[in-house]
Structures are given as C-alpha cells and as structure tokens.
Amino acid sequence: MPKIVFLHPDLGIGGAEKAVVDAALALKSRGHEVEFLTAHHDPNHCFQETRDGSFKVTVAGDWLPRNFFGRFYAVCAYIRMIYAAIYLVFFSDICFDIVFCDQISACVPILKCSKGKILFYCHFPDMLLAKRDTILKRIYRAPIDLLEEWTTGMAHIVLVNSKFTASVFQDTFRSLRNCKPSVLYPIPDFTAFNKPVEENIDDIMPTNKNLVFLSINRYERKKNLALAIQAFGQLKDKISKSTGDRIHLIMAGGYDERVVENKEHYLELRLLCDKLGINDDVTFLRSISDGQKRLLLEHCDCLIYTPDKEHFGIVPIEAMYMKCPVIACSSGGPLETVVDGKTGYLREGLPDQFAEAMERIVDDPKLAGKLGEAGKKHVEDKFSFRAFTQQLNTVITELMK
Template sequence: MVRVLFLHPDLGIGGAERAVIDAALALKSKGHEVQFVTAHHDSSHCFQETKDGTLKVTCVGDWLPRKICGKFYALCAYIRMIYAALYVVFSPSVQFDVVFCDQISACIPVLLLSLAKIIFYCHFPDMLLTKRKSFLKTLYRKPLDKMEEYTTGMAHKVLVNSHFTAGIFKDTFKSLGHVQPTVLYPIPDFNALNKPVDEDFTEKLPKKPCLFLSINRYERKKNISLAVMAFEMLVEKHGTSKVHLIIAGGYDERVTENREYFKELQDLVDKLGLTENVTFLRSFSDAQKRSLLTRATSLLYTPENEHFGIVPIEAMYLECPVIAANSGGPLETVADGATGYLCDPVPDRFSEAMSNFVTDDGLRKKLGEAGKQRVIEKFSFKQFTEQLCGIVENLAQDKSHNISPIWILTVISVVFIIIVLCLPWF
C-alpha cells in the first residue's frame, strides 16, 4: 500500500478537479491510501466524492487572500499553495509516501523537504493562461513564470493530460529539455456514469426533438458564445419547433468572471431573440449531468486549444455525439464523422454540423454507439488505473533522495517570502 497525498489549490467543480478526484479514486480502488489537502473546499460547490466522505479532504490556508486590491490572483494562489505545502510537511497528522500536486508547481520545493516522491500533473502551463496586456503585467508575471518553469523541473515525475499538452510543455519550458512528461489521459470513473439519472430533472427538460447541450465553466476562454451564435443560425434555417439549446456549467459566485460572463451570455441570448429557446443551468449535480448527456442530441464543445477536455469523453460514453473545435485535446478524443464532428470554431461550421442531426433522425444513434465503443477501447478506467498505479508504485519503491543545496536555498527563500507577505494579515 502506498500513501498518496493530493495537494490541489481549490477543490471545487471543474475539469482539473474531476481529473485529480478520479486519480484518487483509481488509486483507492487498488488498495492505496489517499487523502486531499486543499486551500479551499466548499461542500456546497464540489464533487460528490469530496462531500460524502468517499475521499478525505483537509482544508488549510483559506484565510489567506485570493486577491489583493482586485489583482494579483496568481501570486495569491502561489502563496496559498505554498502555505498548504508547509502544513503538509510539518503537520504530524499527515502521513504520505507520494505527493500528487497539480496546477501550481511553486509548492514543490517545500514538499521536497518531506523526502516524499513528487508527481506534478501539468494540465497546461499556467504562464500561457494569462494575457500580458501591459508592461506592468509582464513585469509582474516574469518571476512567477520563471518560478513555474524551475519548480516544475523539480518534480520526480511530470504527467500531462494529452499529447497536445506534451508538445506545448516542450515548447514552453525551454530549460526542461531533460524532462520527458508522461501522457496520462484524465479518464473519469465510468462506474459513476452508469448510475441512475435524475428522473424528475429529466422530465422537466424541454420536449424538443433536437436538444443541443453545452457543458463548460462560465469562463470566456470556453467560448460558449460560439454555441449561442451557431444555434441562432440553426434557428434561422430550421425554426424553433424542433431545436433547443441548454447552456450548463460550473458557476462560483465568488469568481468575478463567472458572474460577468454568465450575464454576457444572457444578454447575447436576449439580443438575438432566443430567450424562449435557450436554457441556462448553473452548478448541477452529477445525476443531472447524466440526465443532460443522456437526453441531448449532441454536445457542443466550443473551447479552442483545450488541453484535453473530459466532457467529450463522458458524452461519448453516454452515447451523445460531440461537435467540437478542431484543435487541442478533442483531436485525440473525437473521431470526425464517426463519433461526432470536428469543426473550425466559427458559427457557420458548428451550425452545419448541428443541422445534420435535425435532418437525419438516425444520426444520433449511429454516432452515439460508435462514440461509446471508442471510449471503451481507448479511454477505459481500467487502463487509466493500471498506468497511474504503476507510476505511483514505481516512485514509492525508489528510495533515492537527491535534494541539492540549491533546492534547500529555494525552500528557505520561499518560506521567507511567505512570512513577509503574510504578516499584514496576521
């Protein structure tokens, strides 16, 4: 048995959170001991496994600020994760052999003091997720970017979520040419997808022959407006009697962008005169998600250059064809013309693909069955579990510990910075 500790910045609802939870479930299914330490966990906004006690979760450092004067989100996230790492290393109640951390690598130097093996799961380089719109922003991000690259290279094992991300990793972290990231597709526990749907919820869904569905967090980078504009073109061609669009996604009232983008999408729908034909849902349950994917004619997956995208996998497993942007992870998951369609991320292309389902009643069944078969063959939970367990067990058996003086110096420097920055909040 290997004791594995998962260190995650915010254990809410999202693809990254789903990936680490499924990794923990996979390890637990093989008899390994798992637990989570996170800087934030809200029982009203989280996945069921962290709410019902299936996975042990300890929340530390949530008193630290998430932002300063409406800015410095990244710096605050780094501080919160480093604080959580300090708790992990020095708390006598936390025992582990391997640490699985993701999203923020700045905590790795601290974790190395524990002499445990460190796995870093790179969903996507953080430095590429923020635009540098000003000189001051560039100046602010420069040391954080350097820290991300340097500390990522300290992990004993680096995992990435797709071959697409592996390529981006190599192109972005120029100094880490010696690091060979391993691709571990973030496959969910399909046993959960086999559970019953929410029958009452299903009955309340619109009774249109073609129900198109978008599932994404309410963030601008998810490009949900593309689904709305493509749907408008579909309505112009086929009218409203046969079609309806549901926009469902993770929503956190604390996140300004969630609130702003949700309002922007509502305004867009109103402006296009589609209010009666578009339904918005926020932060739905797992059973409701299964209802949506089971009932939907097709999933509209609109993000460009998405790192992987777990929702298309879930949709195909539930025999819901996928229409996705032809870039990033979907190129590895969706078979164009066989399990769905890969389109240029423009409204007319998406609308053309959607129109195929309106005019061909048997298309959903045909592509849906092929999609489920593809998932079973290429993205099975069994395969995911065996690969992850092999990585964890091999690391745990390696008893070598190579902590160089420069790593210790880095840790001391990081701890000093934390103390200085946190003094105003004591």
C-alpha cells in the same frame, strides 16, 4: 502500499478537479491510502466523492486572500498553495510517501523538504493562460513564469493530460528539455454513469422539443461559450420556422458566486441570447449536480463543445460514453478523442462551421443515434478506466523504487 496525499489548490467543480478525484479513486481501488489537502473546499460546491466520506479532506490556508482588490490572482494562488505545502510538511500530522501535486508547482520546493516523492500533474502551463497586454503585466508575470518553470522541473515525475499538452510543455519550458512528461489521459470512472439517478429529468429538460443541443462548461470566457449560442442562432436562421421551433439549446456548467467572471459571463451570455432573439430557445443551468449532468448527457441529442485548444476535455469522453455525439473545435484534446464523421464532428471554432455540423444532426433524425453508438464503442475501446488505473498505478510503483 504507499500513502498518497493529493495537494490541490481548490476542490471545486471543474475538469482539473474531476481529473484528480478520478485519479484518487483509481489509486484507492488498487489498495492505496489516499487523502486530500487543499486551500479551499466547499461541501456545497464540489464533487460528491470529496464530501461523502470517500476521502479525508483537510483544508489549510483558506483564510488567505484569493486576490487583492480584484488583482494579483496568480500571486495569491501561489501563496495559498505554498502555505498548504508548509502546513503539510512542517505542521500537520499527515504521514505520506507521495504527494500528487496538481496545477500549481510553486510549492514543490517546500515539498522537497520532506522525504516523500513528488508527482506533478501539469494540466497546462500556467504562463500560457495569463494575459500580457500591458508592460506592467509582463513585468508582473516574468518572475511568476520563471518560478513555474523552475519548480516544475524539481518534481520527481511530471504527468500531462494529453499529447497536445506534452508538445506544448516541451515548447514552453525550454530549460526542461531533458524532462519528458508522461501522458496520462484523465479518464473518469464510468461506473457511476450506469447507476440510477434520483434527479428528475423534467426539472432540467424542455418539453415539446424534438432535438436538444447541450453545452457543458464552466462559465468562463476562455471556454468560448458564446460560440454555442452564436452557432445555434445561425442554425435557427438556416432552417424552417417549424423545424426551428422544435430544437433547443441547454447551456449548463460550473458556476461559483465567489468568482466575478462566472457572474459577469453568465450575464453576457444572457444578453447575447437577447440580441439574437433566441431567449425562449435557450435554457441556462448553473452549478448542476453529477446526477443532472448524467441525465443531460443521456437525454440530449448532441454535445456542443466550444473550448479552442483545450488541453484534453473530459466532457466529450463522458458524452460519447453516454451515446451523445460531440461537435468540437478541431484543436487540442478533442483531436485525440473525437473521431470526425464517426463519433461527432470536428470543426474550426467559427459559428458557421458549428452551425453546419449542427444542421446535419437536425436534417437526419437517425444520425445522432448512429454517431452516439459509435462514440460509446470508441470510448470503451480507447479510453477505459481500467487502463487509466493500471497506468497510474504503474507510475506510483516506479516512483517508489
């Protein structure tokens, strides 16, 4: 069996990190030897599998800066990843046959100096995530964009997380027309979802509420979290006061004190609730544990998933598995995972559109249960971890030929 090293920039808590952890679990279940190399790993802010001994985790380059005076985040991320690759290839005693490189491709030329094969998992082209609102930023991004495209094409195989991302990949990397990425949906291992949870539900769920809406996402502006609050505010205005007093919204998600945007955006959302007069109807939870996340998905009535043009989106899959219907933007990954009117609702990313779908859940007490049952069956039929494991194992086997 080949030895596989997962090279990841930051083993924190997020969709990309969850995807690679599940990929590692999948390959380990097939007998492969797997370990992680990363530029940052905080045992207090990571997925359980990377801290409980399930995988060996090596950290290289955490002393390097993450930014210079609040700027140049991309350059610093590239430098940290390149350093980790240099350490892996030239200075570590880690033996490997395959490097599963994730998110940042700038290190691929370094990895090519080894005898190992390189698999690059593209969650989304980085060049499309960066703002270019000034001439200086366009000049700054130009060489970074060229580097990303060139180095991505150097990998032996490229995987993407959805058909939507595959189409964006082809439209963005014009020089890589001959590179046809394979789609590998990042399906989580649901076995943990069926185990008892030690967490106390009373610590995170409001009391005396008949219906609870839930949002789970990192506290980042690109996740469009304000949409959930605005839609909830409009919903409260549309229904009677007696009904409105019995509904609640929980805003939960990844939060890192090191990330300025996390702190700023959290305060922005709190101020928005204050402006709409719904402070008492919204609960904010930061840095929730895996157990708390499962309890929320199990006990809340509907997931409000707000990212627009999301590359894939694991949370809707997890929610549907837990029989929690999903209201999501009708773009990106949810178009491939959520069935409108059957497992939830797909709407334009506007507060009134989301509020209309939420009102349906409020008006029909049995609707959430009906949509939830259909969602569970949909995930079991279309998005099984067994199929994900088989597909990834096939990719690894073909790569070694």
